[in-house]
Amino acid sequence: MSRYRGPKLRITRRLGKLPGLTQKSSKKTARPGQHGKGDGRKKTTEYGLRLEEKQKLKFNYGITESQLYHYIKEARRRNGVTGLVLLQLLEMRLDTICFSLGFASTMAGARQLVNHGHITVNNKVVDIASFQCQINDVIGVKPKATSKNIVESNLKNINFIDPPTHLTFDKTKLEGTVKNYCDRSEILLELNELLVIEYYSRR
Structure with a gap:
């Protein structure tokens, strides 16, 4: 289906x-x-x-x-x-983490970001939305003006401000780090x- x-x-x-x-x-x-x-x-x-x-x-x-x-x-x-x-x-999927960091306002938007090659994992472009991230992985944005503009625009429009505690986010670098598995209460x-x-x- x-x-x-x-x-x-x-x-x-x-x-x-x-x-x-x-x-x-x-x-x-x-x-x-x-x-x-x-x-x-x-x-x-x-x-x-x-x-x-x-x-x-x-x-x-x-x-x-x-x-x-x-x-x-x-x-x-x-x-x-x-x-x-x-x-x-499910929360460790790359598209879910991009959504949790605020890179996109919906999961479909996050999946599109990944599929179009705008997202990096440990400085390598990953275009598979279902990619399973691991603890200490660094999720970033491709160092390209188009990619950064899309993410920065989305960050301004999200309804929730802070990412869950299992993720840390550096807004200046547009980088998030997976610190742990998610806590049930934060889903x-x-x-x-x-x-x-x-x-x-x-x-």
């Missing part, structure tokens, strides 16, 4: 706030579609709840179904709490990751 390219506010009305998908908010409060116009008495099934949590991850991080399943398998393989490991894997997405793991438990 390819990435979603349809109306973003329609998704946030159904799933709630998704900071990685869009910073905008809809004036409408009802869920989209004909079933969103009722009195809200229709109960969501257990499967439906798990499906919605899984969809939140997909849309917020801009990943495909196969990519998410790959991360689930990798999280199960590693030591630690599977749900937290899954979130840490902007409101999510019950346990339900995502349960969704994939039979696969």
Whole structure:
């Protein structure tokens, strides 16, 4: 399945706030579609709840179904709490770190920055958005006027000012450093990751 390219506010009305998908908010409060116009008495099934949590991850991080399943398998393989490991894997993606540093206002914008060769890791250009960064990696901007102008413009327009504590950011150099794995409390997405793991438990 390819990435979603349809109306973003329609998704946030159904799933709630998704900071990685869009910073905008809809004036409408009802869920989209004909079933969103009722009195809200229709109960969501257990499967439906798990499906919605899984969809939140997909849309917020801009990943495909196969990519998410790959991360689930990798999280199960590693030591630690599977749900937290899954979130840490997603937060260590290069496009996610660029978004967290404020290089772009959405995850899609960050992915585009990476794909177009504007971002460096340890002074080497990396154009793979899913690249897994490691602790002590230095994420910077290509020393080219076009690249710097794009990032500086985006930094002026972001809604959140400070990056999470597992990252440090030098605004003068336009460089961020990965100090540790992310803390669960600092992830902007409101999510019950346990339900995502349960969704994939039979696969």
